Amino acid sequence: MTGEIASTTALPTPEREPKNYLNAAWTVRSWLLTVDHKRIGLLYLAGITFFFLLGGAAAALFRLELMTPQSDLMESETYNKLFTLHGIIMIFFFLVPGIPGVLGNFLIPIMIGARDMAFPKLNLMSWYLFMIGGCFTLYVTVAGGVDTGWTFYTPYSSTYSNTYVMATAVGIFITGFSSILTGLNFIVTVHKMRCPGMTWFRLPLFVWANYATALIMVLGTPVLAITILLVALERGLKIGIFDPRLGGDPVLFQHLFWFYSHPAVYIMVLPAMGVISELVAAFSRNRVFGYKLVAFASLAIAVLGFLVWGHHMFVSGQSLYAGMVFSVLSMLIAIPSAIKVFNWTLTLWRGEVTFNTPLLYAIGFLGLFTIGGLTGLFLATLGIDVHVHDTYFVVAHFHYVMVGGTVMAYLGGIHYWWPKMTGRMYPEGWARFSAVLVFVGFNLTFFPQFILGYLGMPRRYHVYDEGFQILNVMSTAGASILGIAYLFPITYLIWSLKYGPKASANPWNAVGLEWMTSSPPPTENFTETPVVDFEAYEYHRNPADRHG
Amino acid sequence: MNTEFQIFPDAASTAAGKVDALYLFMVVLSAVLSVFVAGLVTYLAIRYRRANNVNREHVDHGNTIEYIAMAVSFPILMAIFVWGAKVCFFLFRAPEQAMPITVVAKQWMWKFQHADGRREIDTLHIPTGQPVKLTMVSQDVIHSFFVPAFRTKQDVLPGRYTSVWFEATEPGEYRLYCAEYCGTNHSRMIGRVIVQSPDDFARWMSGDAASDEPPAETGRKLFEQYQCGTCHRPANEEGARGPTLENLFQSRVPLAGGQTVAADETYIRESILRPAQKQVAGYQQIMPTYEGQISEEGVMHLIAYIKTLGAPLAAKREEPNTPVPTTEPAAAEPAAEPAAPATADNAANESEGNTP
Numbered sequence: 001m002t003g004e005i006a007s008t009t010a011l012p013t014p015e016r017e018p019k020n021y022l023n024a025a026w027t028v029r030s031w032l033l034t035v036d037h038k039r040i041g042l043l044y045l046a047g048i049t050f051f052f053l054l055g056g057a058a059a060a061l062f063r064l065e066l067m068t069p070q071s072d073l074m075e076s077e078t079y080n081k082l083f084t085l086h087g088i089i090m091i092f093f094f095l096v097p098g099i100p101g102v103l104g105n106f107l108i109p110i111m112i113g114a115r116d117m118a119f120p121k122l123n124l125m126s127w128y129l130f131m132i133g134g135c136f137t138l139y140v141t142v143a144g145g146v147d148t149g150w151t152f153y154t155p156y157s158s159t160y161s162n163t164y165v166m167a168t169a170v171g172i173f174i175t176g177f178s179s180i181l182t183g184l185n186f187i188v189t190v191h192k193m194r195c196p197g198m199t200w201f202r203l204p205l206f207v208w209a210n211y212a213t214a215l216i217m218v219l220g221t222p223v224l225a226i227t228i229l230l231v232a233l234e235r236g237l238k239i240g241i242f243d244p245r246l247g248g249d250p251v252l253f254q255h256l257f258w259f260y261s262h263p264a265v266y267i268m269v270l271p272a273m274g275v276i277s278e279l280v281a282a283f284s285r286n287r288v289f290g291y292k293l294v295a296f297a298s299l300a301i302a303v304l305g306f307l308v309w310g311h312h313m314f315v316s317g318q319s320l321y322a323g324m325v326f327s328v329l330s331m332l333i334a335i336p337s338a339i340k341v342f343n344w345t346l347t348l349w350r351g352e353v354t355f356n357t358p359l360l361y362a363i364g365f366l367g368l369f370t371i372g373g374l375t376g377l378f379l380a381t382l383g384i385d386v387h388v389h390d391t392y393f394v395v396a397h398f399h400y401v402m403v404g405g406t407v408m409a410y411l412g413g414i415h416y417w418w419p420k421m422t423g424r425m426y427p428e429g430w431a432r433f434s435a436v437l438v439f440v441g442f443n444l445t446f447f448p449q450f451i452l453g454y455l456g457m458p459r460r461y462h463v464y465d466e467g468f469q470i471l472n473v474m475s476t477a478g479a480s481i482l483g484i485a486y487l488f489p490i491t492y493l494i495w496s497l498k499y500g501p502k503a504s505a506n507p508w509n510a511v512g513l514e515w516m517t518s519s520p521p522p523t524e525n526f527t528e529t530p531v532v533d534f535e536a537y538e539y540h541r542n543p544a545d546r547h548g
Numbered sequence: 549m550n551t552e553f554q555i556f557p558d559a560a561s562t563a564a565g566k567v568d569a570l571y572l573f574m575v576v577l578s579a580v581l582s583v584f585v586a587g588l589v590t591y592l593a594i595r596y597r598r599a600n601n602v603n604r605e606h607v608d609h610g611n612t613i614e615y616i617a618m619a620v621s622f623p624i625l626m627a628i629f630v631w632g633a634k635v636c637f638f639l640f641r642a643p644e645q646a647m648p649i650t651v652v653a654k655q656w657m658w659k660f661q662h663a664d665g666r667r668e669i670d671t672l673h674i675p676t677g678q679p680v681k682l683t684m685v686s687q688d689v690i691h692s693f694f695v696p697a698f699r700t701k702q703d704v705l706p707g708r709y710t711s712v713w714f715e716a717t718e719p720g721e722y723r724l725y726c727a728e729y730c731g732t733n734h735s736r737m738i739g740r741v742i743v744q745s746p747d748d749f750a751r752w753m754s755g756d757a758a759s760d761e762p763p764a765e766t767g768r769k770l771f772e773q774y775q776c777g778t779c780h781r782p783a784n785e786e787g788a789r790g791p792t793l794e795n796l797f798q799s800r801v802p803l804a805g806g807q808t809v810a811a812d813e814t815y816i817r818e819s820i821l822r823p824a825q826k827q828v829a830g831y832q833q834i835m836p837t838y839e840g841q842i843s844e845e846g847v848m849h850l851i852a853y854i855k856t857l858g859a860p861l862a863a864k865r866e867e868p869n870t871p872v873p874t875t876e877p878a879a880a881e882p883a884a885e886p887a888a889p890a891t892a893d894n895a896a897n898e899s900e901g902n903t904p
Binding site: 076147149155156159244284290315317339341348352354359363367375378385387390451454455456459467470540 | 556571581582588589592594603604606607621631634635636638688694700703726729734736822
């Protein structure tokens with residue numbers, strides 16, 4: 001349907017075992033020292049899947065413990081270490097590096113018609129830093145754990161906790177540099193490596209979203225690194241920064257921490273939004289509704305995201321007037337997010353919708369992210385936040401955004417680009433079933449937590465009042481379904497590597513440069529540099545192509 | 549208390565109705581929007597599925613729809629903000645006549661003291677129909693005072709006072725939680741608030757439980773023990789090396805740097821523990837630090853006493869320049885020599901849990 005594009009006609013080798021990035025070399029060394037962005041993407045995929053399973057296992061254990069109000073399976077020390085481990089791994093080693101590391105690395109150069117990232121070796125170094133940071137976290141897990149919560153609130157973390165805070169801090173500090181370097185690489189790549197004709201407003205929205213994410217990574221992550229360093233200085237050298245006994249201010253830590261960690265929410269969710277734009281466009285065969293506004297909404301979210309950190313601190317002793325400013329700004333950030341949801345929805349309008357697995361995930365995302373976003377408004381509203389702050393309402397809210405949003409998008413994206421990444425198709429029936437199961441399990445796990453939160457069950461509670469039990473049992477039941485639902489894709493995707501049908505260059509009949517090269521792509525992505533003379537998502541260039 | 553299954557919490561304070569109204573409004577708004585989005589997605593996905601033969605004519609619509617959506621959502625968001633801020637002001641602005649109670653939190657315990665000196669641990673008795681204001685501080689890490697039935701919450705910080713107030717409406721027993729993760733037994737740092745009718749509360753207050761000393765009285769004794777009056781003399785006496793403490797509370801204090809500071813509980817606490825931090829204009833920095841010498845409760849007692857030093861004058865605000873003879877005991881018996889800070893064993897009673 002996009003036959004007039006120069007590069008497709010120029011593809012020299014047709015589909016018979018051509019050299020590609022996977023069969024270019026088979027040695028372990030060729031993987032561990034690769035500078036190919038696609039292989040690095042797969043390295044990230046391996047690392048991230050491992051950490052996702054580890055973080056998920058921690059969640060499975062503490063959800064089991066929460067079946068009953070009393071302490072049965074474990075002591076409070078263990079419980080506290082498990083939820084800390086879950087938070088640290090899922091945030092710093094899965095959600096933050098997840099979509100940028102796997103899909104961003106794999107796709108951005110291809111989507112903009114480049115041969116690789118601007119700095120391929122730096123890209124590999126990012127992965128090594130990520131893994132070294134991960135090793136520290138693994139060491140902490142094996143050595144005895146850390147019990148500060150992923151938020152490391154002082155002075156508990158800097159003075160009182162006698163667990164492995166320092167090693168954890170070092171791990172996150174190192175991983176932070178992985179994030180910074182990835183962000184730097186994305187920014188330079190998008191600025192400098194676009195192929196001829198690929199103007200800014202012809203970029204796929206996935207690239208826009210990752211570009212916005214990269215800005216946050218580069219500007220926000222150093223603040224986290226500094227904050228962690230300060231905690232380490234206080235803990236190791238007793239330099240008073242946060243502990244009032246040493247003359248410090250504990251709330252200062254919260255300001256510094258959330259100055260990174262709120263934007264980090266957007267590091268986690270913006271790339272997911274980018275994925276959703278691609279999925280909705282491809283499976284409704286339509287240009288994303290209001291393309292430019294969706295692109296600008298990503299930037300608006302990235303910028304506003306830096307100005308709302310104080311909404312985590314409405315009851316921390318922050319002034320009421322500061323709280324009001326942060327409340328207003330948090331309300332405003334709802335606007336670009338809402339615009340995006342409406343634009344994805346309206347992309348279906350006059351489209352040609354096929355219900356493949358990626359679209360099921362995208363539709364799931366729309367529902368769950370909407371609830372996540374709306375409950376975010378509850379939390380931005382001062383009068384409600386005072387009551388629900390630090391309760392399960394908050395837990396439910398950010399899981400709707402992070403799991404209902406980011407993980408759904410990640411899984412949808414993995415399915416969508418799986419043929420491109422591996423050259424194999426996944427089994428559609430199993431995949432659809434799993435997508436529905438994820439949706440059901442997710443809602444059963446986290447919806448009851450909204451009710452628990454308003455009832456007043458505080459988060460991070462190992463033992464709780466009997467009145468909360470029924471809702472907790474529901475949540476645990478849902479988590480069991482969700483856990484199993486996550487194991488399906490891992491199983492059948494690995495299965496498909498050997499037994500899946502071979503994928504054509506463009507199995508979805510989608511537009512975009514990544515579908516104009518073979519599956520899997522050659523090491524250099526394109527046999528000759530593509531020249532772009534079409535807009536993003538140009539499904540309507542020629543009315544005759546509409547049904548073709 | 550939460551012993552049976554509920555889906556909505558008990559409501560037992562004047563704030564509860566206000567918070568619930570706003571919450572229910574948000575629930576309805578969110579439900580409407582969620583159903584709208586879900587309905588629209590379902591409708592569009594099914595109507596425009598590939599098999600359906602429908603009009604797929606591409607129309608360039610511009611961005612009108614988005615701009616309309618922004619124009620509609622902005623005032624709604626601002627209305628929610630204003631409503632939320634109003635509720636929040638109600639939650640955090642204590643009425644003047646609120647009954648004062650002090651709270652010291654530590655891992656993993658809540659310690660309360662009523663104005664008449666009565667102490668409680670992990671249980672707090674309060675009457676209905678009477679605003680209660682808690683002034684809170686932590687001895688170690690950050691905790692958070694949370695009573696779901698009152699719909700309010702406030703972090704309890706080390707090194708700084710925070711406060712929270714509420715007016716209970718329904719007698720009963722309500723759960724108190726620590727809401728800020730504070731270490732191993734965080735989930736066991738719970739207590740109960742027992743709300744009684746004013747009569748029952750009065751009976752409880754006059755009950756035969758050990759009659760504790762009023763905080764201001766304990767504070768007066770500490771004031772003497774530490775010989776604070778050596779330097780902090782009444783305003784009309786000569787030779788005071790420290791600023792007078794009469795009428796200090798709630799006044800504005802000029803600092804050496806030229807600024808002024810409001811003398812609230814947090815300021816007085818800081819000036820006792822770290823006197824060099826905010827030096828009063830016109831005085832030398834000669835006061836030693838009492839950090840680690842006086843417990844958080846002790847500091848609260850001193851503050852309670854210092855507040856009474858303002859009392860005789862408060863009635864005569866209209867003639868602030870007239871020196872008024874004071875009858876305060878501390879002023880009546882100034883010590884001859886400036887005292888070094890008492891050692892920890894001098895204040896054994898007061899320094900529990902406060903290892904330097």
